[in-house]
Amino acid sequence: MCKLNEVPLGATCLIKSINNDIGIKRRFYDLGLIPKVEVTSLFKSPLGDPTAYLIKGSIIAIRREDAKKVEVELI
């Protein structure tokens, strides 16, 4: 188990749970970021943050602080 922000670039992980921060949780849900979904960490911004993730076919940029709220398992 680790946090989404700790997933190395290029690696894929499975979402376990999302921290109970209601605002961000809903945003994540809208984008299909829900438990049991596969997420791949793609690339970082030139300044190191945010990071772009591949989620169900679309690329979503998420800040480190927000990615910390997602528990994942590397696969």
Next chain:
Amino acid sequence: MENIKITLMGNPNVGKSTIFNALTGLKQHTGNWTGKTVDTAMGICKYNNKVYEIYDLPGTYSLFVHSEEERVARDFLCFNKSKVTIMVCDSTLIERNLNLVLQTLEITKNVVVCLNLYDEALKNDINIDVERLSNILKVPVVVTNASKGVGINKLMEEVEKLAVKSINESFITTYDKDIELSIEKLSKHLENKKININTRWLSLRLLEDDKTLIKSLNQELNYDIYEDDELIRLLDKERKEDINEKVVSQILLNAKNITEACVSYNNKNYQERNRKIDKILTSKITGIPIMLILFLFVFWITITGANYPSELLSNFLFSLEEPLYNLLSFLPDFIRNTIVYGGYRVLAWVVSVMLPPMAIFFPLFTILEDSGYLPRIAFNLDRFFKKCSACGKQALTMCMGFGCNAVGVTGCRIIDSKRERLIAILTNSFVPCNGRFPMIIAIITIFFVGLNNTFTSSLLSALLLVLVICFSVFITLIISKILSKTILKGMPSSFILELPPYRKPQYLKVIVRSIIDRTLYVLGRAVVVAIPAGIIIYILSNVYIGSLSILTICTNFLDPFADLLGLDGVILFAFILGFPANEIVVPIIIMAYMKSGVLIEYESLASLKEILVNNGWTILTAINFIIFALIHFPCSTTLLTIKKETKSIKWTILSFVIPLFVGISLCFIVTSVYRLILLI
């Protein structure tokens, strides 16, 4: 016969605006990024002798409201009963789009699902069983490639069918037994209330305690649920903690199952090419330099390309002056002079000097926008904005500000947090809009590059312009930071931004359309603002009180203060008169310098330079002019938009005062330092 109302909705950036344009023939501005359409637009579509009113809603990911656009979209669906709803989906992202489709089907059954960008899906080996999808959802499904106009007729065919005969039963998400029981009880109560909203859906939202909907119900239908004792009692009994999560998960699960049943992805790595481009455009080493080079390139083309058409337009417009003058011979001399040497000359000047750069810059920028590059700018720069406790999407609203600050201010709706949105609104005018670009370019060329019109000199102008833009971004960041430490205190909130796939812009269409649009826009503004301004300034400089014209009295009055800023009274006065539109600032300055209030014919930048230098302009004046042009106060249109967006006099006044204060301070500091150095 009454017009038939049609709602157009869907996820952000699925081509809704393109469909809207294809249906209505309107020219809603389109772009490849999330949040392009922030307001509801309406257009008319005639099909088979019937008139359809098409309402284009802002793109939303869901109808569970947590932002302004989502509220607008949901309330529209709920309260503005349209006959048919067209759900536009991105064929390459079916699952996520289905999430919204399933939520919408809970409110209205009369839906046509439109799978747009279908060719992109085919190209990426995504196979969609359209018939099966239609059978599962029990609504018609149409495939389109809106940018090429493919499928639009079929879409209207289905819309027409549903307009005549509504769908009675479509796919409905079923929830846990517990929830279903609660829905049943509430529905029974609500049905007696005769509310014209799907009671099943309304029950769910009330169970979730959706405060925004409760408020809207009260406003739109005059139904205050808190006065309905029985309902409140029911809700107290039936409401459960985690109901919202269960509902959301169930819908997402259904979207997933339906997608698995209807869509097959044969090529798992279909975004390979996109990712290769992204690696270059967002990498640590090349990301930011490429961004600067792109801007440099756009500016360079603008500067080089504008010279010749400027001259041509000027020759043409000034050649019309004499015939016009003769035509008006029936008028008294003073009025005739005022109209021709005041109004018409300023108009001709604004059109010939301002129009070409705008008409070149705008399509170039639109191409950049269509390609999907702009969200990458926000991605690249987000860290800076986070450090200032602001949102990276502010970079997008700043980009919109290049076109027009009023548009940039409206665009700030894409920022979810209210605090961060206000920061973006208050600082938007620091980005030079299309109306200010040409004058900044002119001054840069005259005073810092030279007029020899070679390849290197135009490149140098563009380079300096990039520096000026970097400066304005820098000021924006500083002020954003100061705002978040003072009157808009707070921590950065979350930032989640979709990076759309790169798409090939429709070059020809974009260029033709934006040149026409820009030309009309500039001409419109020129007629409305430049002519009256020209007339006013002519009168001011030709009506004398004692031995001085009113204009001289005004500028003399401003002179001492302006001198502290390294400017002069005329420049300051021109910015004040330029409040309705910055395009007229330079012509006013020239008219005032000519004393008689007559604007010289625009021949070349050389003649402009001569006038400015003869009236005491130095490098210092030029620097301060550029600073003040960047940072003074928003134009009247922008201010009105700020008032509309913030619904607050306080923020409107602050958005006027803050840039003015910053601009004056900067000019004062620069001037004092410069003069101090000269003393030593």
